[in-house]
Structures are given as structure tokens and as C-alpha cells.
Amino acid sequence: MIHRRSLLTGAPALALGLSATGLLAAPAALTADTILKPREGRGPRIVVCGGGWGGMTAARYLRQEVPDAEVILLERNPFFWSCPMSNKWLINVVDTAFLTQDMLHPANKYGYTLIQCEIIGIERDRKIVRTSQGSVDYDFLILAGGIRNAYDVWFGDDKAAADYTRTHFPSAYIPSAEHVALKNKIHNFKGGTIVMTLPPPPHRCPPSPYERACVMAWHFKVNNIPAKILILDPKPMIAPIGAGYRAAFDELYPDIITHVPNARVRELDPYNKRIMTEAGDFDFDEAIIMPPHQASDMVFYADLIARDAEGRPTGWADMHPRLFHANADDSVYIVGDSMGTISPQFGHYPKSAHVANYIAKIVARNIGQRVRGQDVVAELPDNLCYMLVNGDPREAISVEFFYEIGPDGNVQQTQIDVDVRTPDLLEEDFVWIDGMFNDFLR
Structure with missing residues (x-):
């Protein structure tokens, strides 16, 4: 019989994280020089x-486009949460x-490294990303962090x-516990006035705040809850899908x-539940406060x-x-909602999951072309969004968006x-998201 004591005695202390006294050793303290992950292989290192x-999506397709690359994905959340379809989840x-x-499944399936950590700094001159778990160097860097609530x-100050x-009137537009808080708020609401402030454009998923208002209204309607929803929209009209x-x-x-x-917000008093806008002042019982994105x-x-x-x-x-890398640094690419101006005609691409997925594939191909010494081919995305407006039926x-190069050379x-x-x-919406999940998650 093998006893637990003899098993421990026969194991190397370092392998078990034990100190010389036999007690579990404290983890090493992080310093500015802590290396998150040493280099592996001779291929380029691409950090996402x-x-x-x-x-x-970028991590999955980079492994396809540059098979010998070491692809590292840094993400602070322990699991993937889809903002698309989250209004329907409400x-x-x-x-x-x-x-x-x-x-973890897609990381293992497609062969990239997933590390859970917080990004705390980027030094482009040294090609280093600093994280809560240490620093990692790169040859190419992709910034795909979405938005910040400004x-x-x-x-x-x-x-x-x-x-x-943020804690009392969460916007629930970034994957986090705010979505759960919002759902509880909706289902526990007994009546009164709910104010929704929409961010000024550009903002994440332009049609989705109106969808959120519709699903909330449907819930209040079928449950006979005496609620009023005020949509304070900084735009002059509902858009997109206005009609x-x-x-x-x-x-x-x-x-x-x-x-x-x-109704652009001029001043907000969250303590006394009052919003002052260019279209008038409004008191509320509850609110979903979406700040500028x-x-x-x-x-x-990254100073970009x-x-x-x-x-x-x-x-x-x-x-x-057209090529999606930073103007100041062509080793750094921006993918998804953080992207800047694209065209003088329409400004930004819609800040949607569909566009993020599409651009990520383009960037993966472009990096692959650069690594192979080929000419980089500029490509255009498209966009597609579905919005639920009625719960029964x-x-x-x-809304669909298509892109082409105009006579002036602009998108x-x-x-x-x-x-x-x-x-x-x-x-069609469920067919769309099933295809998307199969593309990079499953």
C-alpha cells in the first residue's frame, strides 16, 4: 500500500511547490521584469x-494563416459572454x-495560448505588453479590447x-456582472419611470439600445407593470432601422x-435621480445610464x-x-469596436460583433501576407444586425451594411x-449567431 505521507516524501519538493520546511511555498512576487511567457519556437510571436x-476570431485565424507563429491571447474574463443576444436573454x-x-476549448482546438490577466500597460518602443501576471513581448500586437465607458x-475627476x-444605474454594454444586475432590475421593477440615456455616436451596436427598450416594454406590458420608458437620444431621429x-x-x-x-446629456445628478439634457430636464425612478463610449x-x-x-x-x-494597423506603428493592429474613422462619408464602421469578427479575419490574413513577404491585400467587411422588437409573437x-471603394478612393x-x-x-438571427459561434468558439 502506498501511503499519502510516502507519496509526498518521494516527490520533489519544487514540483509540488513546497518550501524546504515542507510547507506550501508562497507564490513569487510579481515585478516589472516578471516574464509572463518565455518565447517558444522560431516563428513570430503575435499577442492579441x-x-x-x-x-x-483573430487568434483562431492567425494560427491558420501563420502556422509557425506563437499566438497568445490575453483576456481578463474567465469565460466568453456574448453581448449579441443579451437583450433577448433579458x-x-x-x-x-x-x-x-x-x-479554453477553442484555444486548445486551434492551438493558441490563452492567459487570463488584466492589461495594465503597453510599451510600443520595447514591444512589450504589461499585464497583472507579468510582461510579454511581441512581434505583432492586436488590440481588440472593445470599448470603455467614458x-x-x-x-x-x-x-x-x-x-x-455605474453601480446603481449600470449600462450593461461591456461583458460583466452588469448584465445580471440589469436583468434583476427589470424583473424586480414594480412601476414608475425608467430613463435610458443613449451614448452619442459612434457607440457600440447602434440599434441595440432601442431593442433593449422594446424587450423591456414587452416584459412590462405582459406583466401589467405600470412603467414608462424614456429614451433620451442625442441623435435627431431614431437610427438605424428608424421606421x-x-x-x-x-x-x-x-x-x-x-x-x-x-437629448444630449448636459448634466447628470445620479444621487437625486435627475438628468439635464438639451431637450429638457427629466426625473426618474430607475435608469439605464449609458455614458459616451x-x-x-x-x-x-498604447498612446494610439x-x-x-x-x-x-x-x-x-x-x-x-484600409489596413487596420496604427498609423504610428504598423506592428500594432486595432480590431473591433476601438477602431477609428474609416471614411468621411459615414465615419466609423458599425461597432458590432459582426464587423469585429470580419475585420479580425482580414487582419489575420494581412499579417500572414506580411510574414510570408507577400503584398498585403486590403479587404472590406460587411455588417448585419437583427433586433427583437416583440416578444409574442x-x-x-x-439592418445590413455593404461597403465599396468610391470614385474618390474612400470607402x-x-x-x-x-x-x-x-x-x-x-x-435568421439564430442561424447567424450559430454560424458565428461555430466560426471561432466551437
Whole structure:
């Protein structure tokens, strides 16, 4: 018989993390020189920061395009949470297991390294990413961190007010516990006025705040909850899918939803539940406060934020509009919602999961072409979004975007709104997301 004591005695102490006294040794302290992962092989090292739709897609396709590359994906969350379909999850059209996906499976299947950590700094001059677990060097870097909630645009240095707003009136537009808090808020709401502030454009998934208002209104309607939803929209009209959403508001929820255009926030008093806007002042019982969106923190860390003609920071990445690398550093690529201006005609690509997935594949191909010494081929994406507006019958509307190079050499956008709500569009939505999950997650 092998006793536990003899098994421990026969094992090397270092292999078990034991000190000379036989006690478990304390983990080594992290320093500025701690190496997160030593180099492996002779191929290029490509580090992807952010494991959302863009980052996971990039990691998967980089292993295909550059088979000898060492691909490292850095992500702070322990599992993948899909913001697409999360509005439907709020009213239980899909369950939590549908939105949450294992991140280790695709990493093992496609052969990249997944490390859970927080990005805390980027030194482009040394080609180093600093993380909560140590530093890692790179040959190519992809920043795919999505957005940041720019509460400081409203509150400046008043961190207490920003934190109070975030914790009491969460926006739930970044994968986190805020989604669970919002769902609980909706299902525990007994009545009164709910205010939704929309971020000024560009912002993540432009049509989704209106979808959120619709699914909330449907829930309140069928459960006879005396609720009013005020959508404070900084834009002059509902967009995109304006006619479809207007029909849903007027025909399905006329006594619940009020859309207020030109309602850019001037001042917010979260403690006394009052919002001052350019369209008037509003008191509320509950709120979903969506602050302005900007590029993720990691783009700021890398000092790659663009500036406008007056020299003011735009909040979005300064990048090549066709090749997607930073203008100041062609070894750094920006993928997904952090991307900057693309065209003078339409500004930014829609900050959507579909675009992030598409651009990530293009960037993987472009890096592969560079590694092989080939000419880099500039490609254009497309975009597709479906939005649920009715819970019974379950009906959706949609919008498509197509891109081409115009006579002036700039990217031009064609937008097609599908304003008539139908069950068929919701079925298409599930086909779309199943295909996407199969593409980079399964």
C-alpha cells in the first residue's frame, strides 16, 4: 500500500511547490521584469489583447494563416459572454448557457495560448505588453479590447459620482456582472419611470439600445407593470432601422415608450435621480445610464488615440482605414469596436460583433501576407444586425451594411433597413449567431 505521507516524501519538493520546511511555498512576487511567457519556437510571436468577438476570431485565424507563429491571447474574463443576444436573454428568449461559452476549448482546438490577466500597460518602443501576471513581448500586437465607458466625459475627476452611477444605474454594454444586475432590475421593477440615456455616436451596436427598450416594454406590458420608458437620444431621429423601431414604439408600446430626440446629456445628478439634457430636464425612478463610449483602455495605454483637426483627442484609435494597423506603428493592429474613422462619408464602421469578427479575419490574413513577404491585400467587411422588437409573437427587424471603394478612393457605405417586423428575421438571427459561434468558439 502506498501511503499519502510516502507519496509526498518521494516527490520533489519544487514540483509540488513546497518550501524546504515542507510547507506550501508562497507564490513569487510579481515585478516589472516578471516574464509572463518565455518565447517558444522560431516563428513570430503575435499577442492579441482582448478575448471578445474580434480577439478570439483573430487568434483562431492567425494560427491558420501563420502556422509557425506563437499566438497568445490575453483576456481578463474567465469565460466568453456574448453581448449579441443579451437583450433577448433579458426576457428569457435565450438562457445564460446560450450566452456563455468556454474559452479554453477553442484555444486548445486551434492551438493558441490563452492567459487570463488584466492589461495594465503597453510599451510600443520595447514591444512589450504589461499585464497583472507579468510582461510579454511581441512581434505583432492586436488590440481588440472593445470599448470603455467614458463616465469622465460627464463627471471629470469626480470618481465617486461615476462609481455611484455605474453601480446603481449600470449600462450593461461591456461583458460583466452588469448584465445580471440589469436583468434583476427589470424583473424586480414594480412601476414608475425608467430613463435610458443613449451614448452619442459612434457607440457600440447602434440599434441595440432601442431593442433593449422594446424587450423591456414587452416584459412590462405582459406583466401589467405600470412603467414608462424614456429614451433620451442625442441623435435627431431614431437610427438605424428608424421606421421599424418607430412602428414598434407606436403600435406595440404607445403607452410605455417615449423617444426623446436631441437629448444630449448636459448634466447628470445620479444621487437625486435627475438628468439635464438639451431637450429638457427629466426625473426618474430607475435608469439605464449609458455614458459616451470610447476605445478601450489599452488603446490609450498604447498612446494610439487619434486627434481631430483642432488637435483634440477623438477617443478612438488612430489607424489606417484600409489596413487596420496604427498609423504610428504598423506592428500594432486595432480590431473591433476601438477602431477609428474609416471614411468621411459615414465615419466609423458599425461597432458590432459582426464587423469585429470580419475585420479580425482580414487582419489575420494581412499579417500572414506580411510574414510570408507577400503584398498585403486590403479587404472590406460587411455588417448585419437583427433586433427583437416583440416578444409574442417573436418578431424582429434588421439592418445590413455593404461597403465599396468610391470614385474618390474612400470607402462608401450602403445601408439597407428591413423595417417590417417578422418571425422569419428572428429565425435568421439564430442561424447567424450559430454560424458565428461555430466560426471561432466551437
